[in-house]
Amino acid sequence: MSDNSLADAPASEKPAHFLQNIIKRDLAEGKVASISTRFPPEPNGYLHIGHAKSICLNFGLAREFGGQCNLRFDDTNPEKESEEFVESIKRDVTWLGFEWSGDIRFTSDYFDRLYNWALELIRAGKAYVCDLSAEQAREYRGTLTEPGRNSPNRDRSVEENLALFEKMKLGELEEGSCSLRAKIDMSAPNINLRDPVIYRIKKVHHHHTGDTWCVYPSYDFAHGQSDALEGITHSICTLEFEDHRPLYEWFIENLSVPATPKQYEFARLNLNYTVTSKRKLRQLVDEGFVDGWDDPRMPTISGMRRRGYTPASLRNFCERIGVTRSDSVVDVSMLEYCVRDDLDKNAPRAMCVLRPLKLTLTNYPADKQEIFTAPGHPNRDDLAERELPFSSTLYIDADDFREEANKKYKRLVIGKRVRLRNAYVIEADECVKDDDGNIVEVKARIIENTVGLDPEDGVKPKGVIHWVCGTNHLKCDVRLYDRLFSEANPGAGGEDFLKAINPDSLEVLTGCMAEPSLAGAEAEKAYQFEREGYFCLDADYSKDGKPVFNRTIGLRDSWAKISQQN
RNA sequence: UGGGGUGUAGCCAAGCGGUAAGGCAGCGGGUUUUGAUCCCGUCAUGCGAAGGUUCGAAUCCUUCCACCCCAGCCA
Secondary structure (H helix, E strand, O other): OOOOOOOOOOOOOOOOOHHHHHHHHHHHOOOOOOOEEEEOOOOOOOOEHHHHHHHHHHHHHHHHOOOEEEEEEOOOOOOOOOHHHHHHHHHHHHHOOOOOOOOOEEHHHHHHHHHHHHHHHHHOOOEEEEOOOHHHHHHHHOOOOOOOOOOOOOOOOHHHHHHHHHHHHHOOOOOOOOEEEEOOOOOOOOHHHOOOEEEEEOOOOEOOOEOOOOEEEOHHHHHHHHHHHHOOOEEEEEHHHHHHHHHHHHHHHHOOOOOOOEEEEEOOOOEOOOOOOHHHHHHHHHOOOOOOOOOOOOOEHHHHHHHOOOHHHHHHHHHHHOOOOOOOOEOHHHHHHHHHHHHHHHOOEEOEEOOEEEEEEOOOOOOOOEEEEEOOOOOOOOOOOEEEEEOOEEEEEHHHEEOOOOOOOOOEEEOOEEEEOOOOEEEEEEEEEOOOOOEEEEEEEEEOOOOOOOOOOOOOOOOEEOEEEOOOOEEEEEEEEOOOEOOOOOOHHHOOHHHHEOOOOEEEEEEEEEOHHHHHOOEOOEEEEOOOEEEEEOOOOOEOOEOEEEEEEEOOOHHHHHHHHO
16 A cells, blocks of 8 residues: 655745746747847846846756856947946856856947848838938827827838948937938838838947947847847747737848747836836936945845855755746845745854944953854854953854843843853953943953853753953954845835935944954855844955945844834 | 727735635734844735626626827837
């Protein structure tokens, strides 16, 4: 008879999302032999957490199904694009852990072929040069509820169109004086089909093609054909492009393209208490609300990297939020969970006192020093142990001492005991105050024979606090970050999103004291400062030999809730 | 008021005619030399609403409602 030994539920796998299902079906039905996707950023800003979702999706799908994924810079608008952005994007994709197939692609590499396809359209009578100004074109386009009217130039001869387009290309016509439009249907209910502009004159230097061109293709004209050139099978974009799909398909059907890519849309990522719009992020940078695109408070990939987020935590986050077609706003706690999850498992532990308070051990010889060893991680023995110097003068965190407190407070209180992490149990006797009544020193006694042991008298300490040696520690600054916006949906209801900026998003602590082992900290490498949170050295802020640590995220803090209730 | 989409818990999200997965957050408890981690429990008589079909509906049909996107020579 069968037993239940195998009846345990198989590790429940994440259910496939709609794009995985489409790909499985296409592969099974033989529609495609293998898949090709692409991540197509415009190099006009730094990548943010929303792009991470797209990157994980496109590269992830290719990896999962044994296909390929290209990195393509969609650089059809030289006015906004630059090499700086190209470089940052390459760095971010690589850092996230993905590798693009073959060489990096640029839509601008296809400008010649795109131009020829424009000629093909003109010759077929499916495109024309329109002399309407931008304002006039808007009037002719109609509205959401009214059909548009045909441009007066709609029926120009092929020859004339060819000649005019040639002049556009040669730079003989002024910017804005005319454009090349696809001849589709000015009364189409889908406004994108009302004779969309496919080429415009821009006498602008291009970061990749220099001054070769003074006409540039529009996104709609360039994207699908670029996909076709690269043999992209599944062209994945965000929901707002859904209305463009008929146009995408119109070009593919009406042009002699080498392949027939298909477009699919998914919902972009929204995170509460965060803005994910290049325009807004650029504004924060340009107007000095943050230190730059990679300010640790920014939701950019470079900012998060500097803050201490790990590639694995971001990938895991993108995996957990799912891929659907419904608009959604993910709670930041989901992201925070992912970083803590990764860092808890992998970050070596260390002690750092953020707000030092002198602790004198009155029964410990002033000339004595011990060295304790502490594990690198409470449940991993593959991480190196650390050495902790100990002497009669120590520093503890000011928050960890109170003259008196109720029983919920499990730290140091006069007359009570507490465990110094990895060292002795101590008991506080008195504290010293300055003229203003501020506590400046605590005097305590060690309880003998309590390193690794409970007190022999049976009076166990209720809590554990961290500390650092008074004579042998590393001085450092610590930057504590809070959310950049104090409203869940910055800019909601037509408000200026800048009004939702959290004035306390940054707190710089100076005079912090860390255990000596942290002297060897490397930038971006995560440490858990025990009882505080996860931190990493910031190479840019650290100068003059004084290390500066960024707090990636604090530990979950159930004490905060308890203490606020009282 | 045209076209295109989307509605399952506070948030994300499975489900595709057989009686509401999972995760995050929350709440309760246990372990603990991190008030962390970890572990256990709890959390939708309900699937935007109302009708209808069916033995049976989140799943099918009808109507309605809400929200998002589109009128750049931006992407």
